[in-house]
Amino acid sequence: MIIAIASGKGGTGKTTVAVNLALAWGAPVWLLDCDVEEPNAHLFLRADSAQQEIITVPVPQVDMARCDACGECSRFCVYHAIVAPGTKPLVFRELCHSCGGCARVCPRGAITEVARRIGVIETSEVEGVTLVGGHLDVGVAMSPPLIRAVKARIPHDGVALLDAPPGTSCPVITAIRGADAVVLVTEPTPFGLHDLTLAVQMVGALGLPMGVVVNRVGIGDNRVHAFCAAHHIPVLQEIPDDRRIAEAYSQGIPIVEALPEYRALFRQLAESVTALCAARRFVTQGDGHEHRGGGETELRPLNPATGASTTEGANANVRV
Ligand code: SF4
Numbered sequence: 001m002i003i004a005i006a007s008g009k010g011g012t013g014k015t016t017v018a019v020n021l022a023l024a025w026g027a028p029v030w031l032l033d034c035d036v037e038e039p040n041a042h043l044f045l046r047a048d049s050a051q052q053e054i055i056t057v058p059v060p061q062v063d064m065a066r067c068d069a070c071g072e073c074s075r076f077c078v079y080h081a082i083v084a085p086g087t088k089p090l091v092f093r094e095l096c097h098s099c100g101g102c103a104r105v106c107p108r109g110a111i112t113e114v115a116r117r118i119g120v121i122e123t124s125e126v127e128g129v130t131l132v133g134g135h136l137d138v139g140v141a142m143s144p145p146l147i148r149a150v151k152a153r154i155p156h157d158g159v160a161l162l163d164a165p166p167g168t169s170c171p172v173i174t175a176i177r178g179a180d181a182v183v184l185v186t187e188p189t190p191f192g193l194h195d196l197t198l199a200v201q202m203v204g205a206l207g208l209p210m211g212v213v214v215n216r217v218g219i220g221d222n223r224v225h226a227f228c229a230a231h232h233i234p235v236l237q238e239i240p241d242d243r244r245i246a247e248a249y250s251q252g253i254p255i256v257e258a259l260p261e262y263r264a265l266f267r268q269l270a271e272s273v274t275a276l277c278a279a280r281r282f283v284t285q286g287d288g289h290e291h292r293g294g295g296e297t298e299l300r301p302l303n304p305a306t307g308a309s310t311t312e313g314a315n316a317n318v319r320v
């Protein structure tokens with residue numbers, strides 16, 4: 001079971017929910033910190049030691065002695081990561097998406113691939129939680145390759161919680177794609193509603209079941225709840241606006257450790273999320289039979305909130 005915890009904007013409490021959900025799960029669980037540009041789950045789950053792996057991606061290297069400046073590689077690369085303006089090519093490694101295409105089209109066999117370091121993955125064990133965190137190197141612009149490397153550590157069975165980057169851009173989609181369900185964390189404020197709306201559209205476009213956790217309940221208004229009700233998105237849990245939570249956060253102490261009375265709240269959330277994943281059933285478009293799992297492109301999901309078949313596409317229940 002793979003559960004992604006995401007939010008339309010930063011600062012909503014996404015990592016707080018991910019860390020405390022992991023600690024309250026009640027069984028061994030994996031927590032994968034996919035917010036590789038700013039990982040912070042390790043600040044709350046402090047391990048004595050961590051195993052480190054350096055992550056690299058392949059980028060082209062040109063043998064100038066073989067190159068005849070034909071420009072085929074430059075014409076092939078849509079990312080302008082290898083440019084040959086009538087001369088032998090220049091390689092801009094930061095722009096390279098590691099597709100390997102330039103090496104294939106080079107008629108002179110002048111291009112080989114070399115490894116470029118993009119970051120590290122740290123793995124540690126803390127209180128029944130296996131924490132896998134990606135740390136992108138300073139100056140590396142593209143985080144999806146490192147996020148994919150973190151996700152490659154997801155175990156074949158068991159429970160994996162993914163702490164996704166904030167927002168709705170490529171890194172988030174890389175993180176949440178393939179999850180069994182997405183938990184969207186938001187605040188009951190106009191900003192929270194605005195960014196939740198974008199996040200709901202994104203998750204709906206991927207055809208994934210979703211639910212909402214409303215953090216800091218007590219501030220703002222009830223428009224987030226009204227939005228969720230109008231779009232049949234379950235509110236999985238509410239976390240009150242409690243000053244003691246902010247104090248524990250500022251000291252890097254998980255809520256369930258600083259304030260054990262909140263453990264039941266996160267246990268309830270674990271049960272709600274498990275139920276949401278169980279509701280992920282598919283019907284094939286062709287034969288009408290029910291199936292579990294399978295490719296996103298050939299299957300359409302049932303409405304996660306109602307269990308009804310979505311006959312107008314995967315995001316029919318979240319049109320906003
Ligand atoms: S590997 Fe792909 S993205 Fe990178 S320079 Fe070559 S063609 Fe461009």
Ligand code: SF4
Pocket residue numbers: 062066067068069070071072073074084088089105106107108109110111
């Ligand atoms: S395709 Fe090969 S030979 Fe042609 S410019 Fe690029 S590296 Fe040189």
